[in-house]
Amino acid sequence: MNDNCNGTLQNHVSVQPRYGIDAPGFIQGFFLVGISAFLAGLFIPSFNLFGIRVAFLGPLLCFIALIPLALGTSMVIYGLRGKxxxxxxxxxxxxxxxxxxxxxxxxxxxxxxxxxxxxxxxxxxxxxxxxxxxxxxxxxxxxxxxxxxxxxxxxxxxxxxxxxxxxxxxxxxxxxxxxxxxxxxxxxxxxxxxxxxxxxxxxxxxxxxxxxxxxxxxxxxxxxxxxxxxxxxxxxxxxxxxxxxxxxxxxxxxxx
Ligand SMILES: C[S@@+](CC[C@H](N)C(=O)[O-])C[C@H]1O[C@@H](n2cnc3c(N)ncnc32)[C@H](O)[C@@H]1O
The missing domain is CATH 3.40.50.150 (Vaccinia Virus protein VP39)
Structure with missing residues (x-):
């Protein structure tokens, strides 16, 4: 912190100021989509298509679900620390x-x-x-x-x-x-x-x-x-x- 600035991070008040979480609706949306896709991925059974066993759809969906979950988590960490x-x-x-x-x-x-x-x-x-x-x-x-x-x-x-x-x-x-x-x-x-x-x-x-x-x-x-x-x-x-x-x-x- 700049020497001229008076301890921006340190304050000794009992009620702490709160600066909010940015774009809360987006965060909720990312978690909702991510968790739903992950759960759906867990329950997709393997099946036969033209005699070929297809077993990758569930794990693939679980993997894709990590993208919105990672974005939502990064936005929460930004709001708590990064900003x-x-x-x-x-x-x-x-x-x-x-x-x-x-x-x-x-x-x-x-x-x-x-x-x-x-x-x-x-x-x-x-x-x-x-x-x-x-x-x-x-x-x-x-x-x-x-x-x-x-x-x-x-x-x-x-x-x-x-x-x-x-x-x-x-x-x-x-x-x-x-x-x-x-x-x-x-x-x-x-x-x-x-x-x-x-x-x-x-x-x-x-x-x-x-x-x-x-x-x-x-x-x-x-x-x-x-x-x-x-x-x-x-x-x-x-x-x-x-x-x-x-x-x-x-x-x-x-x-x-
Ligand atoms: C994501 S918040 C960030 C708030 C703050 N700068 C922070 O980092 O905590 C974006 C802010 O920009 C404000 N805003 C959006 N469009 C604006 C505009 N055209 N003129 C002024 N403020 C605007 C919103 O109301 C909101 O408070």
Whole structure:
């Protein structure tokens, strides 16, 4: 953890903040399909087809069932461990001064906004979201406000209900813009480009944007370059996340 950041992982409160499990419906679906296919595989008997004994269908189905089970398990481990590793990785990529204006896009229950607030002294973190229930368990502004209070960063974090494709922020508002597992939720590629252009518009000259997502971030990198940002890297961080994860880093030319 960055020395300037005030122990993001350690907090000594009796009620722990909770940051939710991402895409809970998908996880349930993967386990349901996986377990059903595995059980079906166990009970498929061998049979004769044109005089040939067919005994492989059951074991094959059991083997295929391991794919959704592995995906579901990786998503649970990501929610319990990986997302905290990725948060710390992203926060450590910034050379914090303490006075930054930070935006967390799709803040959910506040994971990055609260983490960033612990790296700030006079600065402020703003978390925006449209709080879609299906994207994160317990995804409400009330739960995020509770986490902010539990983490002791009231006054350093503000929440706003905004869609990243069209925000109310003035040009050049933020020194640091962060986002974890949000932009893929915008299904249309052109709309994701619109979001990237909006991010470039509200980033200050000299500012940095870090976008992490479970889909390759090459598309975001292209859109940032088209919007005039300098893309520094776009690479995979699967080991830290225990799941699919890429992070793109881009900056805007100029001085803060
Ligand atoms: C998978 S959750 C991740 C939440 C949080 N970043 C985390 O890592 O715990 C994705 C979040 O993006 C939000 N979201 C989806 N589309 C959005 C949009 N167009 N603008 C702002 N937020 C959005 C969802 O409501 C959800 O809270």
């Amino acid at each position: 905290f590793n990725i948060r710390d990785l992203m926060l450590n990529m910034i050379a914090w001064r303490g006075n930054e204006q930070v935006l967390d896009i799709g803040t959910g229950r506040g994971l990055l906004a609260i983490g960033a607030a612990k790296c700030l002294s006079t600065g402020k973190a703003i978390g925006i979201d449209i709080w879609r229930a299906q994207d994160l368990s317990g995804n409400t502004m009330e739960n995020t406000l509770r986490n902010i209070a539990l983490e002791g960063v009231e006054g350093k974090v503000e929440l706003k209900k905004e869609d990243i494709r069209s925000t109310s922020f003035a040009d050049k508002s933020f020194d640091v813009i962060l986002s974890l597992l949000c932009l893929h939720n915008i299904e249309d590629e052109k709309e994701r480009d619109v979001a990237c252009h909006e991010i470039a518009r509200i980033l200050k000259p000299g500012g940095t944007v870090l976008i992490a997502d479970y889909i390759p971030t090459g598309g975001y990198a292209k859109a940032f370059a088209a919007a005039g940002l300098a893309v520094k890297s776009s690479k995979s961080h699967v080991r830290a996340a225990y799941a699919l994860m890429w992070i793109v880093t881009a900056t805007k030319e100029g001085n803060l």
